[in-house]
Amino acid sequence: MPRYGYASVLLAVVFACVPAGAQEVAGDQSAELAKKLANPVASLISLPFQYNYDSNFGPDDEGSKSLLNIQPVWPFSLGEKWNLITRTIVPVVSQKDIPSGNDQSGLGDILQSFFFSPKDPIGGWILAVGPVMLYPTASDDALGGGKWGAGPTALALKQSGGWTYGMLLNHVSSFAGAEDRSAFSNSFMQPFLSYITKTKTTVGVNTESAYDWENKQWAVPVNLSLSQLLMMGGKPISLQGGLKYWAESPEYGPEGVGFRFAVTFLFPK
Numbered sequence: 277m278p279r280y281g282y283a284s285v286l287l288a289v290v291f292a293c294v295p296a297g298a299q300e301v302a303g304d305q306s307a308e309l310a311k312k313l314a315n316p317v318a319s320l321i322s323l324p325f326q327y328n329y330d331s332n333f334g335p336d337d338e339g340s341k342s343l344l345n346i347q348p349v350w351p352f353s354l355g356e357k358w359n360l361i362t363r364t365i366v367p368v369v370s371q372k373d374i375p376s377g378n379d380q381s382g383l384g385d386i387l388q389s390f391f392f393s394p395k396d397p398i399g400g401w402i403l404a405v406g407p408v409m410l411y412p413t414a415s416d417d418a419l420g421g422g423k424w425g426a427g428p429t430a431l432a433l434k435q436s437g438g439w440t441y442g443m444l445l446n447h448v449s450s451f452a453g454a455e456d457r458s459a460f461s462n463s464f465m466q467p468f469l470s471y472i473t474k475t476k477t478t479v480g481v482n483t484e485s486a487y488d489w490e491n492k493q494w495a496v497p498v499n500l501s502l503s504q505l506l507m508m509g510g511k512p513i514s515l516q517g518g519l520k521y522w523a524e525s526p527e528y529g530p531e532g533v534g535f536r537f538a539v540t541f542l543f544p545k
Contacts, residue, residue, distance in 0.1 A: 305512075306476045306505055309542060313503070313514055314440040314470050314478060317361045317391045317404040317431055319351040321543040330522075330530035337531065339373040343384075354392075361391040361404065369419050375528075382415030389429045389446065397434075401442075404431045408446045412453050421460055423453030438472040461489040476505045480518075488526065496524035499536065514540040 312318035326345040333339025346366040351359050367384035374380075388411070393404035408429040414420025425448040433442025444466040450459045463486065470480035480501045487494055501518030516538040522531050 305544070309512055309544060310472045310476045310478060310505055311435055311440070313505070313540065314472065315402060315433060315435065316363065316444060317359070317393045317402065319359050319361070320349070321351065322349045322540055324538055324540040326536065326538040328534065328536045330534035332531040333374045334376050334528050336376065338376065339371065341369065341371040341374060341530070344368040357395055359393050359395055361393060363389045363391065374418070378418065380416045380418045382419055384414050385420035386411045386413045391429065391431065400434055400436075402433050402435070405429070408448060410448050421450065421453075422457035423450035423460065425450045425460065439470070440472070441469045443467045459490060463487045463489065478503045491526070493526035494524045495526050495529060497522050497534070501536070512542040512544065514542065516540070
């Protein structure tokens with residue numbers, strides 16, 4: 277089977293072979309949960325497991341990477357007017373021939389964002405701002421930068437009808453860590469657009485564009501996704517499948533098409 281034929285088969289499995297016992301989330305609860313899922317700073321405890329696969333790394337296009345992002349989201353109420361939402365990304369990485377002839381597996385560097393957000397939208401817009409931290413937790417030098425990083429992060433989004441659109445931004449620069457590791461200064465921009473159908477299926481498109489200021493290189497994957505809310509064992513979950521296309525990649529970075537699958541466990545109040 278061709279390399280990307282596997283991605284098509286797996287997408288079909290996710291949405292055609294829903295686990296036994298799974299049921300659609302009914303009524304107003306499903307509409308509210310679907311909207312909160314589309315909002316990165318919603319007041320909703322969630323635990324996403326997001327698997328990504330990319331290939332064609334290196335000068336000979338032989339490298340590949342599997343990345344499992346464990347992304348807990350935990351909101352806190354700060355009085356009557358504000359929320360604090362923590363979003364943490366814990367990467368578990370397995371890569372082959374990056375660089376050529378070398379394989380590594382283990383934990384990457386953890387990224388944690390702290391969003392302070394008004395509980396009520398301002399002019400119809402949901403706004404959030406705060407600090408972001410990068411922790412040098414990688415279990416192998418090839419899986420992380422070896423330095424502490426910090427910077428600002430911000431988000432603005434609007435929800436109207438079934439539509440959600442907006443932008444997530446952050447910038448992280450190194451400030452401490454191993455002296456023999458290179459400094460970094462990276463900006464991240466994620467414009468996003470999604471639509472929730474009457475069946476609470478969400479169709480989305482975004483880019484997760486990153487600019488490396490030290491090496492003056494862009495990484496621009498364009499992501500298309502399809503997700504569905506379901507009930508399993510009386511608890512709501514979301515299943516997602518998607519494809520990505522690398523519109524721009526750094527030198528020896530991934531090229532062509534990759535794919536993404538995710539399951540998100542939801543804990544509504």
